[in-house]
Structures are given as structure tokens and as C-alpha cells.
Amino acid sequence: MYNLLKGKKGLIFGALNDKSLAWKVAERAFEEGAELVLTNTPVSLRFGTIDELAAKTNSIVVPADATNEKDLEQLIQKTMEHFGGKFDFILHSVAMSMNVRKGLKYDEVNYAYLQKTIDISAVSFHKVLQTAKKLDAINEWGSVIALSYVAAQRTLYGYNDMADAKAMLESIARSFGYIYGREKKIRVNTISQSPTLTTAGSGVKGIDGLMDFTDRMSPLGNASADEFADYCITLFSDLTKKVTMQNLFHDGGFSSMGMSLRAMNQYNQSLDNPIPAEDLI
Numbered sequence: 001m002y003n004l005l006k007g008k009k010g011l012i013f014g015a016l017n018d019k020s021l022a023w024k025v026a027e028r029a030f031e032e033g034a035e036l037v038l039t040n041t042p043v044s045l046r047f048g049t050i051d052e053l054a055a056k057t058n059s060i061v062v063p064a065d066a067t068n069e070k071d072l073e074q075l076i077q078k079t080m081e082h083f084g085g086k087f088d089f090i091l092h093s094v095a096m097s098m099n100v101r102k103g104l105k106y107d108e109v110n111y112a113y114l115q116k117t118i119d120i121s122a123v124s125f126h127k128v129l130q131t132a133k134k135l136d137a138i139n140e141w142g143s144v145i146a147l148s149y150v151a152a153q154r155t156l157y158g159y160n161d162m163a164d165a166k167a168m169l170e171s172i173a174r175s176f177g178y179i180y181g182r183e184k185k186i187r188v189n190t191i192s193q194s195p196t197l198t199t200a201g202s203g204v205k206g207i208d209g210l211m212d213f214t215d216r217m218s219p220l221g222n223a224s225a226d227e228f229a230d231y232c233i234t235l236f237s238d239l240t241k242k243v244t245m246q247n248l249f250h251d252g253g254f255s256s257m258g259m260s261l262r263a264m265n266q267y268n269q270s271l272d273n274p275i276p277a278e279d280l281i
């Protein structure tokens, strides 16, 4: 405990259950002295366990669909009423792809689903920022963070149309970060997190093998959900005031790796025992 968020107030999207990255951030933010408002969709409120988190962190829960501008306006107004004025940080921890859920491959996507993926997982971030700016909801030197993944830059089979959504999300952080920084001194960043076993993470094709691969390939190993929360706290704190418009990798070094010695040894070994061509899809 460092009291890094003492006196700060924040709005957290996306805590579904105790596996959610947003859940861990809420717990850590509370420990560091922040006051919180939590939000999720009405459906997720019913199926998840957010009330438990609200009780634990002494916060209120306001339902909102992050793609719905009216919901967002009401959410931010209610958040300001609750706090008695402006607040200091927002976590956008929201994503969904029906193409992934239905197991449709990237070269066979359903375009109605693709549009939904982009709306929920990328454009909603713009909507949150635009609504917060319009209502002048965030204090100077406030901080807004959304969650990304390395598939925005590099192809990882199975991540599907979420890769396109994350690329757009990172671009929105830069484009909005410029305007919000210049006009209101507010930071906007994305954190690109290691694969993590959450409800959304478990939907990614081959997540177990992928997590093992990235863990072995990263010099520091995969970053856990708790470590993600720690990093997030630093970015909400006053210790990182001049960090904005960045996509910040929190992945044990994975994104900078090409080939490790260990993986090379394993690769060479398996060349002696090749996998039958029909199994290599």
C-alpha cells in the first residue's frame, strides 16, 4: 500500500467476476485510497458478481451499455452526482466479438458481427471519451486507460476480428489523447496486457497453448491480472503525469521478442520428429 490514489475518484467499466482485469484494478484502486463507481451492462450485472465487488470497495454500481450514448451520458452524470463533481480516472475494460464466440474464422467473418465487435471493443472507447469531455467530467491531469492486446500489431492466429478492434482502440487513444491533452491536460493511454485467464480471455482460440508459449518466450514471463492492476494504479496516479497517447506493453517483454534460445532448441528438436503434414493446419 502506497496511498497512490488517496483523494482520487474513478469510474471502472468491465468487472464481470473476480477473474476480470477490471475487478483486480477496482480492488487495488480501493486499497490505494480511491473512491469508485462501477459499471457494466444490465445483462452482465445479472450474470456476474459485481455487487460483491461494490460491497468490498464501498462503491455504487450504475448499469450502462458502453455502446449506447444515452446510457453513457446518464452514467457519467450519475458518477459526477455521486462524487459531488469531477473525477480523476476511467478504466475502459470492455470487449466482445460474436465472431470469436461463434467460432467463425477471420476469412469467414459475419459482417454484422464484425460491426458489433468494432462498436463494443473500440468505438465505445471514443464514446466514453467524447461523453466525458462534453460533460467536462474529468479533473486536470486525470487519466483514462483502455485495455489492448499485442494482436493489434502482430498476427496471432485465433484472435480474429478483435485484432482489428484493438488496432482501432489504440489509434483512438492517440487521436483523442492529443485533443484531451491539449485542451484539458488529460492523459489517454492503452495498456497491452499478456494473455490472462478471464471470461473474455478464455474465449480466445487455443488460449492455454498461447499462454504457455508467451510465458516461455517472455524473459519475465506473462504478467498476471494482479500485476496488471499494479501497473494501472501507477498510470492513474500523479507519478505518470506526462505519459499520454501511448500503447504501453505490460507483457514481460513478449512484444519485443523474436526467438528465444529455449524456443530455438525446442524447434530444432521437433524438426527431428516432424508433425505429419495433415495435422499442420
Ligand SMILES: NC(=O)c1ccc[n+]([C@@H]2O[C@H](COP(=O)([O-])OP(=O)(O)OC[C@H]3O[C@@H](n4cnc5c(N)ncnc54)[C@H](O)[C@@H]3O)[C@@H](O)[C@H]2O)c1
Binding pocket: 013, 014, 015, 016, 017, 019, 020, 021, 022, 040, 041, 044, 064, 065, 066, 067, 092, 093, 094, 095, 096, 120, 147, 148, 149, 192, 193, 194, 195, 196, 197, 198, 199, 200, 201, 202
Ligand atoms: N484476458 C486477456 O487475455 C486479455 C489480454 C489483453 C487485453 N484484454 C482486454 O481486457 C479487457 C477486459 O477483459 P477481461 O479479460 O477482463 O474479460 P471479462 O470478460 O472479465 O471482461 C470483459 C467485459 O466487457 C464487458 N462488456 C461487454 N460488452 C459490453 C458493453 N456493450 N458495454 C459495457 N461492457 C461490456 C463485459 O460485461 C465484461 O465485464 C478487454 O478489453 C479485453 O480485450 C484481455
